[in-house]
Amino acid sequence: MSGRKRRKADVVPQLASSAATLEGFHQAFGWHQVLFVPRRGACTKRGRVGLATLRRLYAAYPAVMRRAFSLESGRRPAPETLQKLLAQRPPPGSWYASFVLQRSKCALEQFLAQALPEGVPNFLRPNGKAKAKAPRHSRAAWVFFGRNSGQRALRGRPEHTDAIQHSGTWHVQLKGEKVWTLSPTAELQKQVPSLKGAGRVRVHCKEGDVLCINTRLWWHKTHIPPNCKLSMSVARDMYLDGTRPGACDMTNVEGHYALRPIRKGAVIFTEEEAPQLQLPRSSDANCELQESQSGGLVVAAKRAVKKGEWFSLSDSEEEAPRARKRKR
Ligand SMILES: O=C(O)CCC(=O)C(=O)O
Numbered sequence: 001m002s003g004r005k006r007r008k009a010d011v012v013p014q015l016a017s018s019a020a021t022l023e024g025f026h027q028a029f030g031w032h033q034v035l036f037v038p039r040r041g042a043c044t045k046r047g048r049v050g051l052a053t054l055r056r057l058y059a060a061y062p063a064v065m066r067r068a069f070s071l072e073s074g075r076r077p078a079p080e081t082l083q084k085l086l087a088q089r090p091p092p093g094s095w096y097a098s099f100v101l102q103r104s105k106c107a108l109e110q111f112l113a114q115a116l117p118e119g120v121p122n123f124l125r126p127n128g129k130a131k132a133k134a135p136r137h138s139r140a141a142w143v144f145f146g147r148n149s150g151q152r153a154l155r156g157r158p159e160h161t162d163a164i165q166h167s168g169t170w171h172v173q174l175k176g177e178k179v180w181t182l183s184p185t186a187e188l189q190k191q192v193p194s195l196k197g198a199g200r201v202r203v204h205c206k207e208g209d210v211l212c213i214n215t216r217l218w219w220h221k222t223h224i225p226p227n228c229k230l231s232m233s234v235a236r237d238m239y240l241d242g243t244r245p246g247a248c249d250m251t252n253v254e255g256h257y258a259l260r261p262i263r264k265g266a267v268i269f270t271e272e273e274a275p276q277l278q279l280p281r282s283s284d285a286n287c288e289l290q291e292s293q294s295g296g297l298v299v300a301a302k303r304a305v306k307k308g309e310w311f312s313l314s315d316s317e318e319e320a321p322r323a324r325k326r327k328r
Pocket of ligand 1: 072144156157162169171215220221222223233
């Protein structure tokens with residue numbers, strides 16, 4: 001790349017929607033573990049998807065939606081937050097939320113039938129002649145929805161990577177817009193030397209567009225651009241290696257946020273209490289690993305942590321007391 005400006009498509013490959021096939025997907029995604037397919041306006045029922053879709057779903061499956069509900073743009077939500085966001089008159093201002101549909105085949109089917117009748121983006125479906133294998137999907141979907149009535153970007157979760165077991169995730173932008181900021185991890189740069197020094201790249205998803213991404217190998221954060229009445233997207237995890245996925249593997253309810261303000265230096269988790277813990281990585285980490293007096297590992301606050309803040313470790317930390325995965 002030296003001597004010439006790197007194009008965005010050199011970092012995040014793009015496939016034209018008209019040319020996107022299952023073979024093309026495997027090739028392009030395998031290349032950089034990320035792929036953007038602009039399909040402006042390709043959502044079959046576009047126009048009809050909206051908060052009303054979520055309201056209907058909530059009327060039928062309140063517990064399913066509440067179970068794994070989270071605020072992307074802020075603190076831990078209060079129990080009534082989801083209902084308020086889905087009211088006929090949602091609260092004014094800007095907010096960004098998500099929930100996972102899982103452990104309920106009926107809820108998942110109702111949502112997909114109304115929001116994405118094709119079920120998966122068309123280029124991921126097997127076609128008669130193709131030799132390439134279609135991805136398998138877990139029986140779960142992650143739905144993001146929010147609005148930004150302000151004049152500045154509304155940020156979601158801080159930049160992070162995810163400890164995923166699957167091959168990647170596709171995100172279809174159903175409504176409005178969302179901007180992804182991506183940069184390759186050191187591990188990916190090692191695997192793909194042409195990504196060395198790639199820095200951050202922005203991918204602007206508009207209605208119908210699809211982003212496929214391995215969120216373990218790409219640092220990522222998102223924002224909703226200013227003046228966006230409704231941004232809504234759906235994501236599903238895919239397995240490309242033939243693994244038969246379990247019923248669900250998205251958690252969204254990590255429990256890894258501060259339940260109260262925490263002072264700098266305080267021990268948050270010990271190895272004994274949380275042997276399976278794995279925190280997301282962030283370039284703005286608020287936690288660090290320390291050795292306890294007894295020689296074990298502890299996670300301590302690197303700085304003062306506000307109530308509701310997600311815990312994260314910096315990328316350079318050795319592995320945390322082992323993994324309760326941030327499957328999401
Ligand atoms: O869609 C978003 O806003 C966030 C997605 C994300 O952080 C993830 O896939 O891990």
